[in-house]
Amino acid sequence: MTDAALTPPLTPTPNDCELPRIRAQFATFNDAIDYAAKSRKGLNFHDMRGNLERVYPYSEMREDAHQMAYRLIAAGIKPQDRVALIAETGPDFAALFCACVYVGAWPVPLPLPTSFGGKESYIDQLSVQLKSSDPVVLIYPEEIAEMASQAAERQECSGISWQDFAKYDAPVVELPEVSPDDICYLQYSSGSTRFPTGVAVTHKALLHNLYGHAVSMELGENDRCISWLPWYHDMGLVGCFLSLIANQFSADLLKPDAFARRPLAWLDMISRNPGNTASYSPTFGYDICARRISSQTNVAERFDLSRWRIAGNGADMIRPDVMQNFVNAFSDAGFKASAFTPSYGLAEAVLAVTVMPPGEGIKVELVEEERLSGTPRDLSRPARYRAIVNCGKPLPDMEVLISGENGERREDHQIGKVWCRGPSVMHSYFRNPEATEDCLVDGWLDTGDMGYTADGYLFIVGRAKDMIIINGKNHWPQDIEWAVEQLPGFNHGDIAAFSLETENGEEAPAVLVHCRVSDPVERVKLREQISDKVRSVTGMSCVVELVPPRTLPRTSSGKLSRAKAKKLYLAGEIVPLELAA
Structure with a gap:
């Protein structure tokens, strides 16, 4: 008999437990971690084929985070110091992020290498973000030690693998007090037209957005998150990591590179979830899955997507044709088009600004292209239309207005710049007062996006700068x-x-x-x-x-x-x- 045969199968953390749910209504994220640790829920990490390989209850994560916090303090890390973390989806990053929060330091999640560029490109990208965030230390997985250490050296920043950092002494000390108005972390926006700038997010702003996220999604007792989204991007970090803790629900997680190689493993994991699924993706994730299904595949036999309650969609322009292709491909597996939940958000507002009410699905309006661009129609050519997706209603306490060229408020169906205001709008851009002043005016955030409102819903047209x-x-x-x-x-x-x-x-x-x-x-x-x-x-x-x-x-x-x-x-x-x- 093999050792594998003797090893009992792993049991994932449950969807339900006896602990009453608190929807992110905590003073600080530290309090949210402490409360989640009282439950039996947690994170469940899966391999490339979607098989469970590590169960990580929040109670264990909190214990590890405390040990890491003691190590950080012993290493001289103080409140407001930046600690750069390569955001690999796994227990190490989860514990280290929470450790920084306990210390009052500001974790700075940074990306892993991707297939979009080579070694030098990745080192350059890391160097730019390290220069901007000015961290005391960069902590990274051993597998990318060569590239990460080179980037750290360029910025004269200390660098260490988390495997080595875990060997440091961890003398028990009293952890600092943290207040709601303190910065919780720095998030680097991936906006395609802006030089990388760190968004400073307070505990108060984070928790308010996570509360609005839970309320707008109507997260219930039997819900579970299934995700492959990277933890360095706001949609993955906030929506599929921090929200899980603050709203106490379990998750099954797949690494982004595993999804890239085997995207249908995502749907296999959803099929195995006995509860209701909340899972999010940009448009391209749905597109890849629909393309991977061949005409010979019996989707009804392989998948069961009938319990997929929230199929969130955001982070880029939502394309109705791609969503329809996904419905066509997976309706036989029980997927319902009404599960689609479009949203609009950006790192400068923590994450979400608007969310479609659950069950309403994707709704579009056909708009003449001349109206979208604000130019007179050429009557010699037939009218052309574009389908504009309804991105939902503002979160609780979030205001949205459409601004004209001279700052005037525009009415329904009038296209202009999208502005928003609310408790979860960012504190500032880190060490960049000019960029902060450019987009924050009297508490209003100029998102840089164009859109219009209709009957309380927001429709996004595109980026103004593009x-x-x-x-x-x-x-x-x-x-x-x-x-x-x-x-x-x-x-x-x-x-x-x-x-x-x-x-x-x-x-x-x-x-x-x-x-x-x-x-x-x-x-x-x-x-x-x-x-x-x-x-x-x-x-x-x-x-x-x-x-x-x-x-x-x-x-x-x-x-x-x-x-x-x-x-x-x-x-x-x-x-x-x-x-x-």
Whole structure:
């Protein structure tokens, strides 16, 4: 008999327990950790195939966090010191994050390497964020020691693996007192048009957003979170880690790279959950799963998605066509379209600003593209429409208004900048008063997004800073990118659209497109197809450059970075493929 046969199977933490639920109504996050530790609930970590490999009750996490807190204090870490943590989904990061909070230090979650760039690119990214956050120490997994230590050395920051840090002495001392107005952590926004800036989040702001999150989602006793989202991004960190603790519910967790390799393991985990599932993803996660299902797969036999109550969607523009494809692929497995729960948020508001009431599903409005761009309609061409997704209603105590160019409040169905105000709006950008003043005005946060309201719901149109303005007419890059994606062989994220200055000084639309065609003659045909497609959307010729797959840069959360793509292209760092003469 093998050792494996003698080992009893792991029992995941329960959905229900005798401890009364408190929906994030604590003075500090420290109090939330202490309360969650009284329950039998916790985190359950799974391997690449979705098999349970580590059960981590909140009681054990709190005990580990205290030990790590003593080590931090012994190492000289003081309140308000920054501690950079590579946010790998696992017990080490969970305990270290909570340890920093207990010490009054500010944890700074930073990304793991991704498949979107090489070693040097990752070291550069870490270096920039370390320079901004100015931490006392960077703590990282042993597997990336070489890259992480190089980034730390560049910034003259101490670096250590958490395996080595766990060997430090941990003399028991009294932990500092923490107040609701103290900074809890720094969150780096992955906005594609802004230089990385640390969002300073107070305990009070965090807990208020987590309370609104629980209330808006109507989180109940039998709910359980299933997630693959990375813990360095606000949607994963706040929605699928901190919220679990503050609202006392269990979770099954898959590492992001495991999802990238085996996305259907996410749905397998959901199928095994005996309770109701709350699980979130950007649009591309649903897209990948729908694409991975072959026509020969019997989804009703493999999956049971009937208890998926909250299928959250956010972090990028929500595409109704992708959501419909997911419904088509998995309705036989019991998935209900009404489970879709669109939302809108950003790190500067902790996480959520608006959430669709559960059960309402995805609702869209068809809006003329000329209305979206604010330009007169060309009556010689047929009207074109875009489906704009309803992103729900504001969280409790969150106000949303649409601002005009001169700061005037716009009425329903009038497009303008989205502003929000409430207790969970950020304290500031860390050590960046100019950026703080640019987006915070009398308590109102200028989100940088464009949208409109209707009957208390918010509709997001796009990013103001990404707008392409050609001959006085505005074009959303998403419209151009989506148009090209309709051509055969392209996936979401294969196209980056922006404007370029031509030789005669005029602006022209440009697209960089991932090309998987090797024949130079076929590449010419493909470029012509793309040019025709963009012309049908913009009414003008555009610059089309075919680039190798996996060339277009991404933010830390995997979203396309148009601004960086343009910068790299102009600098000659993105080299187009050769075409036939």
